Amino acid sequence: MAIDKLIDKFRVNLDKYKKMGLNPLSLATGCAVKVDLIDTVYPAIHKIRDELVRRNIEILPREDADIFVSREKIYIKRVINGGEFDADRAVSLIQVNQETSGNPDKFAEFLLKVYTSIKTSRKLTIGKGHSIVTSNPKGEVAVLDLFRLDGGKEKSYTVANNDTIQIVDPLDDPGSQMQVDVAISNSLNDLFTKGVFQDLRMIPVVDAPTDDLKQQLLRNAENYSREYSIELLSDVQPNSKTLMIGATVIGKSDHELPTYYNMVNENMEILVTRPVGELTPINVFMWMLTVPELIEDMEARGITIQRVEEAKKKALNYMREPNTEIAKIIYDHLPPFGGTFDENSHIAMTTDVTGPGLFVIKEFAEKAQVDVELFDIPVIDPDIHEFATENFIIPNSTAGTNGAIVIFAHKKVIDEIFDELKRKSLEPHIIGKVIGKGNGTVIVPPTITKYIHRNNVLRQFKIK
Structure with a gap:
């Protein structure tokens, strides 16, 4: 759709909202x-x-x-x-x-x-x-x-x-x-x-x-x-x-749940079931229509209107679909109710990446009393996310809704889950590892500053 038609459609919807x-x-x-x-x-x-x-x-x-x-x-x-x-x-x-x-x-x-x-x-x-x-x-x-x-x-x-x-x-x-x-x-x-x-x-x-x-x-x-x-x-x-x-x-x-916080250890890796930051392309698209001057800045960086629209569509598809299949995979990697946790077979800990974005990993590292290192931050479109951060469009461009699920488990289990997710045409990423017992320190690559500009979040991480 041409940009002028998109702006007209946005203004029509803006009027609908304002009338309410x-x-x-x-x-x-x-x-x-x-x-x-x-x-x-x-x-x-x-x-x-x-x-x-x-x-x-x-x-x-x-x-x-x-x-x-x-x-x-x-x-x-x-x-x-x-x-x-x-x-x-x-x-x-x-x-x-x-x-x-x-x-x-x-x-x-x-x-x-x-x-x-x-x-x-x-x-x-x-x-x-x-x-x-x-x-x-x-x-x-x-x-x-x-x-x-x-x-x-x-x-x-x-x-x-x-x-x-x-x-x-x-x-x-x-x-x-x-x-x-x-x-x-x-x-x-x-x-x-x-x-x-x-x-x-x-x-x-x-x-x-x-x-x-x-x-x-x-x-x-x-x-x-x-x-x-x-x-x-x-x-x-x-x-x-x-x-x-x-x-x-x-x-x-009728299975145990992945809340084995005291079992998380240095043999474990961290997987996300798909890229994070669904809210970013939506916000960039909205502000692009609100402040058309942003379009010139984006295009100067090789970010076309079509590219933002496609990223937004991808994000909406992620958010709309219930993650039932992932729930079943997690269930299959847990002991039956009353059963015993086996590090080589079961998932230790999970959460999802929603409003706080990747800060949830910090929360769960503290809960498990472990230090972790992230070496990858997969987002829907790195250029769009970086642009959003630089232009203060969204304070934390890793934030999501119905977001990616984060799984902590032994490397053997992570590899199995990675393959199962791939077979279901999903987009898993192994993003980090557990260093060992500690106080919840999360070491992150410098690229984190390209995706988060909120100081109260950034200071929770140790930037490598």
């Missing part, structure tokens, strides 16, 4: 909308942890999803901004305005108010929290999915996760099926990283500035559940009148 009180240029695409973990979330949790313990509430250390042994009876109830339910566990979606998101003390106050508003006679474990930013000062809301566990234990794990986005592609209609497909696939990805794909259920999380758009998004969620044979559970939805698309998802596994 939204500005796509102020909405971060995909998972880039998350509250900053380093500067806000972690300091806030540290501040309120002792008070929560006094109130019989525990926030678990960061994990991709809430994990617990399945019970014969599991009751699920959603509450908005608090409520009464005899819950044992909760997964939370916290949406705060920009002022709260940038202030750890205010964010801590919000979390404390929300978590203590859940009225239960049982010890409450917050197994997974998801925190996002809205540009609407009055759009703060907490969506809490609560779980009551009764009856005997089963020989399986139940895994629950929630995730939302605001917008994926500003050139697409806000109520399109693609926006919802990406949002739900992104939520499912944290189950798939653990090899969980059995007995999948989903509760949509949808809000919008207009009722018509909200209903369209809910219909799209129904379409997704039918397409991928996932049981749809209906429950109350938030009413903040902000754009919010996602789901709480629940699944089971």
Whole structure:
């Protein structure tokens, strides 16, 4: 499509968003909308942890999803901004305005108010929290999915996760099926990283500035559940009148999960299932249409409009498709429930590359208390990612949504998984190795500065 037609199409969509009180240029695409973990979330949790313990509430250390042994009876109830339910566990979606998101003390106050508003006679474990930013000062809301566990234990794990986005592609209609497909696939990805794909259920999380758009998004969620044979559970939805698309998802596994953090050692390598940084081509494409002067700068570097468009299309295809096949490969490389970990056969640790980008490797290296070295940073198009960083289009061009899955395992297992992924026409890369036990140091090549310009992220790495 000619650039003038693309600009016209973008302006038409821009008008659609603005009529709903939204500005796509102020909405971060995909998972880039998350509250900053380093500067806000972690300091806030540290501040309120002792008070929560006094109130019989525990926030678990960061994990991709809430994990617990399945019970014969599991009751699920959603509450908005608090409520009464005899819950044992909760997964939370916290949406705060920009002022709260940038202030750890205010964010801590919000979390404390929300978590203590859940009225239960049982010890409450917050197994997974998801925190996002809205540009609407009055759009703060907490969506809490609560779980009551009764009856005997089963020989399986139940895994629950929630995730939302605001917008994926500003050139697409806000109520399109693609926006919802990406949002739900992104939520499912944290189950798939653990090899969980059995007995999948989903509760949509949808809000919008207009009722018509909200209903369209809910219909799209129904379409997704039918397409991928996932049981749809209906429950109350938030009413903040902000754009919010996602789901709480629940699944089971009769295998152990790749959470063998104390087993990670120097015999292991690190694999990503595909290139990272899906959000970068989308953001570059959007800003190219917003500030056409960028086009001349790009073309001077050999980056054509068509090349950016193709990279954007590739990124959207990555994000839209649920990573079910990868989940099955991970499952096949894990012991049965109650079984013993074998370094030469099983995966030790996994995560996925979403909003924080490659910073997730730092988080999991600390969790496993190992030092690692990365020697490759595979992105969708290195030139486009470097251009995005240089021009401050996106602060971390390794960030993604429904992103690549990172696998830590013995070299023998990594080689097997690499070959299996290749046979399924996927694009795996072996990007690094574990040096040995340590404090979570991540040594990276100098090219990291071409893809990340945020100092609070860069200083978490040791640049070679």
